[in-house]
Amino acid sequence: MIQHLAPARAHSLFLSAEGMTIKHSTRISPVERDTVSTWIRKGARDGPARLQAQPRSGSPPTLTLAAPTLAIASSQAEPRALTQVVARLSQHTAQRLRMSSLQRLAKRARLRWTRVRQSCKRLRDPVACARGQRDLAALQHQEDQGKIAL
Numbered sequence: 001m002i003q004h005l006a007p008a009r010a011h012s013l014f015l016s017a018e019g020m021t022i023k024h025s026t027r028i029s030p031v032e033r034d035t036v037s038t039w040i041r042k043g044a045r046d047g048p049a050r051l052q053a054q055p056r057s058g059s060p061p062t063l064t065l066a067a068p069t070l071a072i073a074s075s076q077a078e079p080r081a082l083t084q085v086v087a088r089l090s091q092h093t094a095q096r097l098r099m100s101s102l103q104r105l106a107k108r109a110r111l112r113w114t115r116v117r118q119s120c121k122r123l124r125d126p127v128a129c130a131r132g133q134r135d136l137a138a139l140q141h142q143e144d145q146g147k148i149a150l
Contacts, residue, residue, distance in 0.1 A: 005031070006052060008029050008031065011029070012029055012036050012039050012043075016040045016043075022040065063095055064095065066093070067095055067097070070089060070092060070093065071085060071089050071097060071102055071105050072105060072106065074089065075105075075109075075111055076111065079111065082103070082106075
């Protein structure tokens with residue numbers, strides 16, 4: 001449970017005690033219906049002690065508060081150069097960010113990116129490529145004359 005949600009938990013428990021429905025509490029609260037239902041069930045079982053956030057597993061975040069916003073802004077500026085974003089972030093904030101962490105931040109910010117494919121120019125057959133270009137030029141010429149419609 002996140003600490004800033006303690007007032008919302010308390011309000012949901014209060015509304016429940018006053019006879020309001022979970023649906024009504026959900027409209028007021030910044031969380032989903034299942035979360036409000038869990039708060040009410042655990043609040044009835046454990047009492048007011050359940051309002052405060054409980055310790056969570058895992059390590060605390062290593063990034064400062066400004067680092068994720070800087071990383072997202074850099075990702076928006078250069079969406080196809082995430083490795084450069086990681087390098088720039090490590091220079092500006094003196095914090096090391098892994099590529100997977102940057103991708104997680106970008107996904108959380110609803111950013112989308114695609115991998116840039118390397119050119120296959122060296123893999124193609126030059127004779128077949130030249131023949132294809134001639135065929136395309138011939139088709140274009142036929143379209144210009146009105147014989148076919150492309």
